[in-house]
Amino acid sequence: MKNKKWVISLIGVLFCSSFFFIECKEKPKVVANYEMKLDQPDPELKPFDSLSLESFFQKYPDLKPYQNDVLAVYRKQRFNYLWHDSKGRKETAEVLYNRINSISADGIMQKVPYKEVFDAMLHKSSVTNLENELFLTSYYFFYTSKVLGGIDQKKREEMGWYLKRESTSYVNYLDTLLANPGLVNKETQLNKQYYLLKVGLEYYQKVAKQGGWDSIQIPKDFKSLRLKDSSAFILNIRKRLVLTGDLKKDSGSIIFDENLASGVLNFQKRHGFLTDKIIGRNTIEAMNVSVDDRIKTIMINMERCRWISSDISKDKEYIVVNIPAYQLIYIKNDSVALKSDVVGGTTMHQTVIFSGKMKYIVFSPYWNIPQSIIKNEVIPGIKKNSNYLANHNMEWNNGNVRQKPGIRNSLGLVKFIFPNSNNIYLHDTPSKSLFQRESRAFSHGCIRVAKPKDLAEAILATDANWTPEKIDQAMNKGTEKWYPLNQEIPVYIGYFTTWMDRDGNLNFYKDVYKRDAQLAALLTEKESE
Structure with missing residues (x-):
């Protein structure tokens, strides 16, 4: 992704190490008896009946994986409302709603359960509503589970991943966010590489919205291209390399010149190839991997970033x-x-x-x-x-x-x-x-x-x-x-x-142990299944 404007902004935040060990220096401090000054319950808004939770999750079964955590939160808060007061929704509710709306930017492949139902209720009225309240709390745990926690350790180990990460109580962490809603927008909960991949994901998603790139057809009699070779075929290669920033601009030349050779070299480095400045079949096949597939690969590795302890750095x-x-x-x-x-x-x-x-x-x-x-x-x-x-x-x-x-x-x-x-x-x-x-x-x-x-x-x-x-x-x-x-x-x-x-380059490597597809399947399956 070299030579793109967004890359320049990244270089200033790169520190500590390469790939997954580029870490933040701080992580949320969550302890069982976390004490923080929270908003006092609104005296005009009485606590709700705990039996309401059971009927809510019966009505919306896809949210059942979060039922125990939701119950734990409200027991802790004596079944007072968290996201509402007598005047309607609090600022914290708006912050959480915005994060849920943009959850795809965090590389989450699953759809938010009942999002259309919730949107309809939310836009209909801003008054206090118990279903809205329980939706928001359930969505909080959906968000922390998917974006901050990732799949559980048992499933990681089934895929051969034995790097440990200390578990976090997101029931307790909610106290932190309720007292300071702005924390949800700060890039401190996960390692720095996660947020760098998030920027890369944003760029590739933008390329996808603009149509991505066309596949370069390889002739049956294709022979590798070298410096000074000329071919109309080179025009397609130039266009492709510009889209991913490996080439600064498209000169429109059909000559394999030094400028193109530099772009090919960048591409080869980013894909783990031998850097010979030769356009061979393997190089073109890598160029032909669709932008959608590249997006999926970024999302898969953002998930792996969730499995890394923030203590590493x-x-x-x-x-x-x-x-x-x-x-x-x-x-x-x-x-x-x-x-x-x-x-x-x-x-x-x-x-x-x-x-x-x-x-x-x-x-x-x-x-x-x-x-x-x-x-x-x-x-x-x-x-x-x-x-x-x-x-x-x-x-x-x-x-x-x-x-x-x-x-x-x-x-x-x-x-x-x-x-x-x-x-x-x-x-x-x-x-x-x-x-x-x-x-x-x-x-x-x-x-x-x-x-x-x-x-x-x-x-x-x-x-x-x-x-x-x-x-x-x-x-x-x-x-x-x-x-x-x-x-x-x-x-x-x-x-x-x-x-x-x-250097701000987004690198891709072959899935040597064929693990990406298995992880992608886990990230897209419904939790209730």
Whole structure:
């Protein structure tokens, strides 16, 4: 989305980190006994009968998922009206109504239940009405559930997402909003990346309203286009790149010139392609993904942003890995200390989405081979070739098999340990050529790092026990050495198929584990079903 006016405004608010770990420094402080000065109940408006709630939810069953929370709120408020007084609707009601009206801007795919019914009642009269009151409270919980909370942790884990986020009581948080309605419009409840994607969503929705972009027809005899090539085909490509800001303006030229090459390069970077400035079939197919599909992808990843703790950015240093991007980013003091390409797990051995604390760096490591690999690969290999272990620099060790340290070791010359039940860690690899590929899902689940020595140096930069020379010696010594870090480093492994980077570019990546469709289905299904 480069070179668009709205991007310029974004750059001023980008801070802390890239993609999902760009966080706000504050989050709502919600405690069970939250005390705040609220409006006193209107003496002319008497509390209502609690039995009214049961009849309301029987009449409007699609709102039943929120019945318990609605009941808890009114019990807390002694069944006094929250959104009305004897004169009619309060300001808080108007604020909430405006948020519900614009909920699609928050990437919510579901329709607001009974919205037409509620609109008709609301526009008919502004006087106090119990159904209006209960609709508003139910809508408050619809809004907080969808926009702030996201789908529950159990469903996240069913999709392989084990990054935890502390739950929030939106019953208690309502006290905060009733006392200060303007908070609902402030971008503080979720991490900063969510709000950046929201801006990207707004832009793509605007493009969609203007008709989106036409699909570029690829001829059967199509050959890749390079600098100085000429073709009428290039006219369509120019128009397409202008719409997404990869190209500043359409010159109308049919020549593949340097200006177009720059636009192609921008597009390729944003889509995780090898940046060769060549217009090939894959590049055009990515251009042909419809604006509606791009909008859906943004919404899906806004949902994933709802699953992230706001505490992440408080760490002075941390490491993040985005599997679809095949990229690792190491953050120190809100700055990028290192970026590195990575190799992730195959679709059969998917890298788990979770977090841990890095405690050790292991130089010249052994590879203790997992039982599954011993069973499926090593044992069959030994049966076929009695020299299998020697040929692979392996040995038996207390009934297990391990690979000796050295350049042939599958973990390379260094690994980075953050203890976890998934047995996932970061490590070097002798298979350097894999980093030259666009798709890099080749491992058994662990994460291979293209710049392992640079990562070790960055981590140990302030440790007086280490210099780059000592790190190099330890990596090549051939004797395993475990080194405990002076301070544990949080490691977050995430799965995002789109995010906004520090330069204001909206990046899209292939859904390597095919998870977007499953999440989209969850986001569109009715809760009452």
